[in-house]
Amino acid sequence: MRRIATEAGVSLGNAYYYFASKDDLGARALPAGPPGPGPAAAPARRALSTNLRIALHTGLDVMAPYQGFGSTFVQVALPMSSTASPFSAESTDARAMAIDLMGQVVQTSRRRPPALLQDRLPTLLWLAYLAITLHWVSDCSPGQTRTRVLVDRAAPLISRLVNLARLPRSGRLVAEMNALMDIAASDPAVADGVEVSR
DSSP states (O other): OHHHHHHHTSOHHHHHHHOSSHHHHHHHHSOSSOOOOHHHHSSSOBOHHHHHHHHHHHHHHHHGGGHHHHHHHHHHHSSTTSTTSTTSGGGHHHHHHHHHHHHHHHHTBSSOOOHHHHTTHHHHHHHHHHHHHHHHHTOOSGGGHHHHHHHHHHHHHHHHHHHHTTSGGGHHHHHHHHHHHHHHHSOTTEETTEEOOO
């Protein structure tokens, strides 16, 4: 905070006027999700794997200047009590926007996901983005090339898994996955009406 205040030419007190805490600063510093496909990507319908790869690489491009700050940000954002957590109440708008952008990735893809998966897929893709972000934070390879390779391999794999959900016998598996997402999204102390031991 002191360094930011110095570089901005304001007092430390003024920096805290604009940012209530380091958590608040961290929550505003990094995007909660990758940018949307954008006008250049919109006209042509492409494979889901292509759209996802473009979105993930664009997200990494946007975050690139903050890579040195990434590990500090993750330490601040990991606790669920942190306002910088991507799952916090304070992150609701950013999280909704990021999931909506992943919805655009799905909607502009050539093939629609199966009906059972359609509503959940943008959230699943956003969770994949968060996992890739965690990898990127600790990636010491030049230009974070290891993370870029991870994106290039993960996007087609995710697309193939979505295609598997179209098979006639996959309905139960998709339903179970949806039930797991419901539990994960519910009150952490209660899952499916059963008290969870801590």
